[in-house]
Amino acid sequence: MGEKWTAADIPGQRGRVAVVTGANTGLGYETARALAERGATVVLAVRDVAKGERAAARMGGDVTVQALDLSSLDSVRAAAAALRSRFGRLDLLVNNAGVMYTPKLSTRDGFEMQFGTNHLGHFALTGLLLDLMLPVPGSRVVTVSSTGHRIRAAIHFDDLQGERSYSRVAAYGQSKLANLMFTYELQRRLAPHGTTVAVAAHPGLSGTELARNTPAALRLPLTWLAPVITQTPAMGALPTLRAATDPGVLGGQYYGPGGRNEIMGHPRLVTSSPESYDVAVQQRLWAVSEDLTGVTFPVAVPAAR
Known part of the structure; x- marks a missing residue:
């Protein structure tokens, strides 16, 4: 498969059950829509149910x-x-929803x-659903991080x-770094089972509602630059979709845009x-996340050799 991976490269998803958080708009919407178009049974896990219903109606398919x-x-x-009562298995969990700044x-x-x-909300959700995934060969947990994990x-x-001290930029960076650390530690625990993998992705700079809380000093410059430095939500969703569906993906990998500084472009391993x-x-x-959420996972740290 070439470097210019697109939604056309998504394999058929019929028979797969996928849960996508924050799927009524932006990256989550595009991720869910593409999965539904390939035949997956898709659940939009959203805070605003009315918006979710409108989004589902626009998608069509089994949503x-x-x-x-x-x-x-x-x-x-x-x-x-509720999801456990509806489904006996889960093939894909996309931890996409988020707040920023x-x-x-x-x-x-x-x-x-x-x-x-x-971080904590997705950590808890994953832990509570993971036993629906462990018996399913090829199942995946995909968590969406950000280049903000470096800032x-x-x-x-x-x-x-x-x-004691709060910076909205530093707090966002901490949460996105936590998403990656969660993915890598989850993969370490999943590896002995051989069925489910944990993968991470990031969208680069995409034009979504996520940046609505951007500090005022940055908002105007970003507005001017947006047409040049951002890509569409459909393009921004491609790293997530590749992490979720590409047969060549391995546990513990991280996908993002392939352009300069990973700002935009077709998805590749980063x-x-x-x-x-x-x-x-x-x-x-x-350990701290388990303590704060009260959620423990049905996978343990592998014993040291």
């Missing part, structure tokens, strides 16, 4: 809607229970909004919720920041 508010662990548990806000459980929504990004274990590969931090983040 349904599930209420999910990732900023509430009660909602995450309810959504997981929000002012200092807290989730319903008291977590910083970006870390709580982007002022670290896992601040001494102030995870930004209670690498993340050196910090993201720190196994000790990955494992510490995992």
